[in-house]
Amino acid sequence: MIKEFTIRNLNKFFLSEKFTSSMPNGLLEDINNKKIKINIVDIQQDVCIKIDENRIVLLEKLDDIDVEISSSFINFLFFILSKGSDTYSSKINISGDIETANKFNEILSKSSELRELIANYIGGENFAKIESVFSNVTSKLSDLVGDKQKDIKDYLIHDLEVLPSKKEIEKFLDEVDEVKSRTEKLMKKIK
Numbered sequence: 001m002i003k004e005f006t007i008r009n010l011n012k013f014f015l016s017e018k019f020t021s022s023m024p025n026g027l028l029e030d031i032n033n034k035k036i037k038i039n040i041v042d043i044q045q046d047v048c049i050k051i052d053e054n055r056i057v058l059l060e061k062l063d064d065i066d067v068e069i070s071s072s073f074i075n076f077l078f079f080i081l082s083k084g085s086d087t088y089s090s091k092i093n094i095s096g097d098i099e100t101a102n103k104f105n106e107i108l109s110k111s112s113e114l115r116e117l118i119a120n121y122i123g124g125e126n127f128a129k130i131e132s133v134f135s136n137v138t139s140k141l142s143d144l145v146g147d148k149q150k151d152i153k154d155y156l157i158h159d160l161e162v163l164p165s166k167k168e169i170e171k172f173l174d175e176v177d178e179v180k181s182r183t184e185k186l187m188k189k190i191k
Contacts (some may be wrong), residue, residue: 003060014057015055028055028056031051034050035066036049036100037065037069039071040071040072041071042074043073046061066097070094071091
């Protein structure tokens with residue numbers, strides 16, 4: 001029921017005169033009359049999108065789809081925030097019509113056209129405020145992701161050298177067993 005309610009309200013938004021008039025000319029032209037299923041695997045939700053006469057229509061489910069795109073919510077979010085970065089696009093699984101998927105991904109990574117849509121919809125002054133906040137958040141996320149990638153790289157290159165090998169661990173355990181055995185023998189002699 002919640003999903004149906006959400007879809008109905010989002011469709012009111014996407015089909016509203018204000019939204020459709022805010023859309024840049026030709027933004028959805030390459031994927032007109034296409035059906036796309038987005039599967040967000042970590043929260044087990046599907047978003048079905050039908051592009052009909054250059055309008056976005058959400059559906060609860062689609063029987064026949066042109067393309068299915070699957071990934072985690074975070075990977076989708078970072079893909080959009082990074083403007084189509086290869087780092088995140090490689091973590092998105094695509095099945096079906098690859099050409100449609102590529103055109104859809106191009107739309108998501110076309111920041112100038114999406115910015116124009118948002119600016120037209122909410123107004124230039126409001127958009128400038130939101131863009132300022134968004135750019136600060138994006139730079140912080142980029143720094144965070146960059147730091148994590150650096151940490152993982154450092155771990156793989158340097159820290160793994162510190163870890164003992166399997167042979168060294170086995171030798172240590174054998175030595176511990178030998179010390180334990182000697183200690184037990186010594187304790188028997190003392191008793």
